[in-house]
Amino acid sequence: MIVVVSCIFFCGVLYAESASVILRVDNIEHMEGNLMVALYDSVDAFNNAGKPVGARRVKVNSSTMKIVFDDLKPGTYGVMVYHDRNQNNKLDTMPILGIPREPCGLTNNPELRRAPRFSDAAFEVSPGGNTEVIHLFD
Numbered sequence: 001m002i003v004v005v006s007c008i009f010f011c012g013v014l015y016a017e018s019a020s021v022i023l024r025v026d027n028i029e030h031m032e033g034n035l036m037v038a039l040y041d042s043v044d045a046f047n048n049a050g051k052p053v054g055a056r057r058v059k060v061n062s063s064t065m066k067i068v069f070d071d072l073k074p075g076t077y078g079v080m081v082y083h084d085r086n087q088n089n090k091l092d093t094m095p096i097l098g099i100p101r102e103p104c105g106l107t108n109n110p111e112l113r114r115a116p117r118f119s120d121a122a123f124e125v126s127p128g129g130n131t132e133v134i135h136l137f138d
Helices: 002-017
Strands: 019-026 034-040 054-059 065-072 075-084 104-106 123-125 128-135
Touching (some): 019 075, 034 065, 054 065, 075 128, 104 128, 123 128
Parallel strands (some): 019 128
Antiparallel strands (some): 019 065, 034 075, 075 123
């Protein structure tokens, strides 16, 4: 009996702590290529010193796309997305300046004139469903 009660309690705690992020990416002007989406949980990972906790490549077929990341731990995350219109699997940038040549965006939709930081895109994920909207910009 104790084992059954413990299992029910433990499984309930695990279930209650599970989180998901539902991203809605809009302002997609061209129905070609892929959306490249990366979900980060730390400054180091965001700055390419680590790996994202989730990544998706989604074929563009609408001006607004939905991407879901499930089975996350509650905490602080940030998302970067770009529209890989030419499907070369990289964000094309202007030589020397590094300014993106393909539409891109971050959670929180900051207006930046510099390289993005984790703090620009950071948002809190609570247990259950969490929805974020990213507006792509050229």
